[in-house]
Amino acid sequence: MHTIRVQTEDFDIAAELAAMRTNPAIGAVASFIGLVRDVNEGTGVATLTLEHYPAMTEKALAAIVGQAQQRWEILDCVLIHRVGTLQPTDQIVLVMVASAHRGHAFDACEFIMDYLKTQAPFWKKEATPDGERWVESRDSDEVAASRWHA
Amino acid sequence: MHTIRVQTEDFDIAAELAAMRTNPAIGAVASFIGLVRDVNEGTGVATLTLEHYPAMTEKALAAIVGQAQQRWEILDCVLIHRVGTLQPTDQIVLVMVASAHRGHAFDACEFIMDYLKTQAPFWKKEATPDGERWVESRDSDEVAASRWHA
Amino acid sequence: MLTILYFASLRETVGKASESRGLPANPTVAGLVAELRSRGDVWAAALDAGKRWRVAVNQEMASLDTPLRAGDEVAIFPPVTGG
Amino acid sequence: MLTILYFASLRETVGKASESRGLPANPTVAGLVAELRSRGDVWAAALDAGKRWRVAVNQEMASLDTPLRAGDEVAIFPPVTGG
Numbered sequence: 001m002h003t004i005r006v007q008t009e010d011f012d013i014a015a016e017l018a019a020m021r022t023n024p025a026i027g028a029v030a031s032f033i034g035l036v037r038d039v040n041e042g043t044g045v046a047t048l049t050l051e052h053y054p055a056m057t058e059k060a061l062a063a064i065v066g067q068a069q070q071r072w073e074i075l076d077c078v079l080i081h082r083v084g085t086l087q088p089t090d091q092i093v094l095v096m097v098a099s100a101h102r103g104h105a106f107d108a109c110e111f112i113m114d115y116l117k118t119q120a121p122f123w124k125k126e127a128t129p130d131g132e133r134w135v136e137s138r139d140s141d142e143v144a145a146s147r148w149h150a
Numbered sequence: 151m152h153t154i155r156v157q158t159e160d161f162d163i164a165a166e167l168a169a170m171r172t173n174p175a176i177g178a179v180a181s182f183i184g185l186v187r188d189v190n191e192g193t194g195v196a197t198l199t200l201e202h203y204p205a206m207t208e209k210a211l212a213a214i215v216g217q218a219q220q221r222w223e224i225l226d227c228v229l230i231h232r233v234g235t236l237q238p239t240d241q242i243v244l245v246m247v248a249s250a251h252r253g254h255a256f257d258a259c260e261f262i263m264d265y266l267k268t269q270a271p272f273w274k275k276e277a278t279p280d281g282e283r284w285v286e287s288r289d290s291d292e293v294a295a296s297r298w299h300a
Numbered sequence: 301m302l303t304i305l306y307f308a309s310l311r312e313t314v315g316k317a318s319e320s321r322g323l324p325a326n327p328t329v330a331g332l333v334a335e336l337r338s339r340g341d342v343w344a345a346a347l348d349a350g351k352r353w354r355v356a357v358n359q360e361m362a363s364l365d366t367p368l369r370a371g372d373e374v375a376i377f378p379p380v381t382g383g
Numbered sequence: 384m385l386t387i388l389y390f391a392s393l394r395e396t397v398g399k400a401s402e403s404r405g406l407p408a409n410p411t412v413a414g415l416v417a418e419l420r421s422r423g424d425v426w427a428a429a430l431d432a433g434k435r436w437r438v439a440v441n442q443e444m445a446s447l448d449t450p451l452r453a454g455d456e457v458a459i460f461p462p463v464t465g466g
Contacts, residue, residue, distance in 0.1 A: 122465025123391035137462035272382025287379035
């Protein structure tokens with residue numbers, strides 16, 4: 001069981017958690033929220049614009065969640081990623097994984113984030129006092145994703 | 151910066167997240183919620199009662215959060231643990247850790263849960279159709295906590 | 301004098317939540333537990349060397365060789381199960 | 384025919400979001416990229432072998448030896464930066 005959404009609107013972690021809590025077999029919920037920071041690499045960020053490849057995005061996200069479901073015992077999973085123009089402190093992404101016990105929930109949540117960072121077709125552009133710039137991918141994200149290879 | 155609370159009342163993850171989001175340096179929030187399950191070790195659970203050692207509890211929780219703050223770059227941290235009698239699907243514990251980047255937030259959140267499970271003076275008693283029983287500690291929790299030893 | 305507190309299943313087994321008593325002849329956690337165990341019956345059962353129990357002294361986790369002084373608060377309890 | 388899509392900084396560098404063209408002589412991702420690069424100028428710069436770019440074929444991540452067939456949708460873009 002899982003929910004995947006790509007949207008311009010904001011999301012509410014409490015609403016997603018409440019939906020999961022209807023299943024009394026769930027003992028552990030691990031979640032991650034990514035937020036827009038007001039500084040990146042030493043420069044102020046006024047807005048962050050997220051572009052994506054619509055035909056591919058949900059397919060890529062579903063593949064990542066599917067891999068997590070094969071590796072861990074997941075009772076429920078929510079993955080929401082926003083696109084469009086956001087401000088500092090705005091929410092970008094939510095990953096929430098429910099399991100009977102915490103080990104599976106934590107591992108699956110971190111796995112999904114690591115794979116999303118390297119596999120899902122989103123790109124960030126920042127508006128700074130010096131103009132617009134595309135965010136560069138980080139080698140540390142490739143390293144994080146490679147940890148999960150068997 | 152951190153908040154530690156031990157309380158009988160429920161908590162609201164959205165309210166805790168909103169308080170953190172006033173700091174625009176935060177880019178990553180990892181969180182964990184523990185819930186009461188309706189079955190444990192094959193037996194139905196009607197209620198779960200949490201006892202603690204009041205004079206020690208907040209001191210132990212503050213020591214755990216302090217260790218996390220020494221090991222990782224934490225911008226904010228919330229730890230709330232409930233006591234008293236709870237029902238299946240009720241929330242037991244919330245750990246929420248904010249950092250600039252996700253690696254620190256995930257690691258610190260999981261570390262705090264692993265240490266809480268083996269170091270903080272809480273005990274669970276379940277009401278089942280066969281009567282009341284104290285929950286036994288799990289060897290797997292000792293193993294999980296030992297992972298973090300340097 | 302020491303204040304001794306018992307929690308959870310251990311409190312139920314020994315039938316009391318707290319007591320006051322003097323320092324043991326061997327003023328360590330091990331010395332105190334040995335004297336409590338020598339009460340026999342439920343005390344010997346609850347504090348059996350093979351059983352799993354934990355001790356905190358002045359609200360911090362302690363070990364068998366932790367020294368005890370007059371005025372200390374000693375808590376004895378089963379392994380914790382919070383979270 | 385192939386549909387080719389360009390995203391993010393790569394779209395801005397080559398100055399177009401999409402185009403249609405025939406299969407390359409070498410019907411693989413490598414063959415297509417070589418023909419695009421041979422346009423020179425911004426194309427050579429954007430698709431330089433030392434530059435970091437990624438290719439998806441029919442919305443799935445592909446590699447240089449992924450074969451191409453008529454009707455395929457090929458997307459070329461910089462390394463992703465979501466999350």
